[in-house]
Amino acid sequence: KNQVEQSPQSLIILEGKNCTLQCNYTVSPFSNLRWYKQDTGRGPVSLTIMTFSENTKSNGRYTATLDADTKQSSLHITASQLSDSASYICVVTLMEYGNKLVFGAGTILRVKS
């Protein structure tokens, strides 16, 4: 069964600290993996995208890693800011017609001052 599992479910950190979010997937065949940021009351916005052959991808203070052998990905946030408070969703694309996305439940991050 195609599934994406994320951990932790929620996380609270102090402003300026780093954090790492985890994603495990069983999606096959695999096309790519995206991390989305979803602010409260908004739709998800793509942060990074990685294909099977890519191990890491950065977008400012966000760095995503991918281990296709163990089917694990992580999103590392450096020097967190209050505006990083959001839900972070791991999404895997099935390699089939339709570009079907398999969503994780998300990790809710709260950055405190």
Next chain:
Amino acid sequence: EAGVAQSPRYKIIEKRQSVAFWCNPISGHATLYWYQQILGQGPKLLIQFQNNGVVDDSQLPKDRFSAERLKGVDSTLKIQPAKLEDSAVYLCASSLRVPGNNEQYFGPGTRLTVT
């Protein structure tokens, strides 16, 4: 470039009532998606259109949900009659075309509360 537009942003109805949501995708995007996102969960695909044709509606509860995209541009999603478990955020997304790794761009969503 304008993003995906959705309306209304919020809707509160009583169970057994009807409701309709509207979506206008990014100009030129052939593919349109409707998702249901229940609190604490990731979005679940309800229906996918390619132009004005349905590509995938396998998870759409067809006894109460319907969607159309008559002219291949904007789309409406309807629920009739609504149930308590339909309370969720309904997200619309669009992408340039399929197949391919074309990114889906999401609208802000419509938050539906069924009482």
